[in-house]
Amino acid sequence: xxxxxxxxxxxxxxxxxxxxxxxxxxxxxxxxxxxxxxxxxxxxxxxxxxxxxxxxxxxxxxxxxxxxxxxxxxxxxxxxxxxxxxxxxxxxxxxxxxxxxxxxxxxxxxxxxxxxxxxxxxxxxxxxxxxxxxxxxxxxxxxxxxxxxxx
Amino acid sequence: xxxxxxxxxxxxxxxxxxxxxxxxxxxxxxxxxxxxxxxxxxxxxxxxxxxxxxxxxxxxxxxxxxxxxxxxxxxxxxxxxxxxxxxxxxxxxxxxxxxxxxxxxxxxxxxx
Numbered sequence: 617x618x619x620x621x622x623x624x625x626x627x628x629x630x631x632x633x634x635x636x637x638x639x640x641x642x643x644x645x646x647x648x649x650x651x652x653x654x655x656x657x658x659x660x661x662x663x664x665x666x667x668x669x670x671x672x673x674x675x676x677x678x679x680x681x682x683x684x685x686x687x688x689x690x691x692x693x694x695x696x697x698x699x700x701x702x703x704x705x706x707x708x709x710x711x712x713x714x715x716x717x718x719x720x721x722x723x724x725x726x727x728x729x730x731x732x733x734x735x736x737x738x739x740x741x742x743x744x745x746x747x748x749x750x751x752x753x754x755x756x757x758x759x760x761x762x763x764x765x766x767x
Numbered sequence: 768x769x770x771x772x773x774x775x776x777x778x779x780x781x782x783x784x785x786x787x788x789x790x791x792x793x794x795x796x797x798x799x800x801x802x803x804x805x806x807x808x809x810x811x812x813x814x815x816x817x818x819x820x821x822x823x824x825x826x827x828x829x830x831x832x833x834x835x836x837x838x839x840x841x842x843x844x845x846x847x848x849x850x851x852x853x854x855x856x857x858x859x860x861x862x863x864x865x866x867x868x869x870x871x872x873x874x875x876x877x878x879x
Contacts, residue, residue: 639792646822664822664853671824675791728798730832732825732861739860 629655629695637678637687637706645691645704646670652693653700656762665740666700666760672733673704673756680724681708681754698762702741705755711748718746772797774804779811780877785820789827797830811843814876818849828861835866848876 631652635641646667653666670691677689690705711717717724718738723731737744741758748754773784781804786793804810813834817823835845848870850858858864870876 639795642790642792643788643822661853664856667822668824668857671790671822675824675826679791728829730825730829730861732828736825736860 631691631693633691635674635689635691637682637685637689637708639675639678641689642671642674642678645674645689649691649693649702653695653762656695656698656700658762662760662762666702669737669740669758669760670702670704672736673702673758676733676756677704677706677708677754679729681706681710683709698764699759700762701757701759703755703757705753707753710750710752710754711746712750714746714748718744772800774800776804776808776810777877779809780814781805781808781810781812782814782816782873782876784816784818785827787819787821789820789823789830791824791826794826794830798833801834805837810838811841812877813838813843813845814873815845815847816849816873817847817851817854820849820854821851823854823857825861827857828863831858831861831863831867835863846870846876846879848872 633645633648635645649670650663650667653663658666674689678684681687687706687708692703694701716722718734719731720735721731723729734744737756737758741760743759745757746754772786775782775784783801815831838845845867846869847867850869870879
């Protein structure tokens with residue numbers, strides 16, 4: 617039940633990363649965000665949760681946002697006290713019906729994909745917000761309180 | 768990072784040794800490769816080996832689900848072994864625990 621001594625941090629420690637939209641970068645992206653999050657002293661399970669959620673969002677950008685064509689994916693991760701927030705943005709095709717896209721098992725590519733991407737993000741992070749419009753790209757922001765399980 | 772899958776065939780049994788990182792990128796070849804293997808050989812039992820797998824996301828679930836449907840359609844069975852607690856969490860969330868039995872070892876998966 618012991619809480620770690622709160623180390624004073626400048627508010628808003630932030631990491632920015634721009635990657636090419638290629639599937640090879642999915643692993644790189646999730647590892648970078650996981651390493652960034654280690655400053656919050658997360659549990660191994662929390663690290664796994666973050667990696668899976670980031671992997672889902674980056675995969676969506678590669679497959680759906682850019683439809684396997686060229687593009688840039690922006691990743692921003694920030695620490696605010698004990699909350700990690702990660703935003704994955706693309707300038708791809710965007711989503712016309714966000715609610716539908718977030719429904720479990722819904723996919724625009726049902727032959728190849730399970731439609732579980734957003735469900736996984738929601739299962740592993742505390743909050744998932746999606747901003748998107750057709751032709752305007754997609755931005756997914758996920759937040760997670762770190763260290764909760766040790767309290 | 769090792770993108771290639773290792774396949775082991777024993778008669779009608781096909782064992783797929785899953786890679787360390789099971790994501791969209793590393794899943795891309797699996798569909799094509801297993802289609803070829805399953806077209807050339809009659810497979811009645813498909814076994815996934817997760818012993819080396821440390822990361823998996825919903826793309827991995829997609830691979831399992833597709834292969835499951837394919838084998839079920841021809842009357843075969845699908846199972847897995849070697850899943851770490853983290854991989855089991857992902858499999859549970861993806862609904863795979865209800866679809867296929869989990870075994871402790873390769874031998875158990877083969878002979879049960």
